[in-house]
């Protein structure tokens with residue numbers, strides 16, 4: 670078994686008196702593609718936001734490889750991470766959001782080159798070469814000089830994927846990347862993510878409501894309920910033979926919705 674690249678060790682996240690993540694133990698192996706499914710409010714997005722350092726934790730430890738994410742090890746004990754540590758750790762992850770979040774006043778090309786030039790210290794020429802390669806990969810080579818509002822939602826989301834990949838992350842996080850799209854645009858985005866999963870040894874963690882896609886793309890599916898993993902299994906097993914009553918109810922409800 671290969672080593673884990675993400676590890677949640679008894680992680681708790683509270684918002685006031687509401688416990689959103691409840692002593693969660695969760696591991697992802699290097700190169701693994703893992704999908705998180707579950708009811709609204711079960712904490713799925715929070716897991717991704719904690720990993721992207723957008724949300725802090727209340728208790729427990731999150732590990733990225735052999736380093737703690739929200740802590741630093743000093744003289745043998747764990748202390749809260751400094752901003753510099755968080756920044757360094759965040760560089761290993763890329764995230765694609767539900768609402769694209771592109772910079773509206775920048776062209777597609779500039780959206781993709783901005784972070785590699787400013788944060789990654791690439792030259793403008795190197796960043797442009799990398800952006801052009803990525804635009805080709807997501808099928809948008811001819812849109813480089815457009816602005817986000819001139820693109821369809823599906824195209825914007827493909828730019829979002831290229832932008833996240835431009836920093837060469839080890840781990841890609843996808844937070845319901847198709848849920849803001851019109852149904853006819855969902856396929857083009859899922860195709861790009863599927864291709865990425867197939868052709869690269871990136872570690873991928875996805876939150877999605879697209880059950881068929883989850884089944885196709887993942888090595889493992891985790892069903893979340895109230896801040897914990899209620900059940901996890903290979904997709905064929907989880908979708909055809911769920912063990913837990915709660916998983917069965919959820920799958921029945923979402924599959925009937927379609």
Ligand SMILES: Nc1ncnc2c1ncn2[C@@H]1O[C@H](COP(=O)(O)OP(=O)(O)OP(=O)(O)O)[C@@H](O)[C@H]1O
Nearest residue numbers: 684687689707708709710711712713714715716876
């Ligand atoms: N910043 C916040 N302040 C207070 N409560 C929050 C905050 N962010 C999330 N929550 C609450 O935490 C719970 C889990 O939210 P989260 O977005 O992780 O759920 P989810 O499983 O991704 O749901 P969905 O499928 O609807 O996106 C919800 O009850 C939500 O209202």
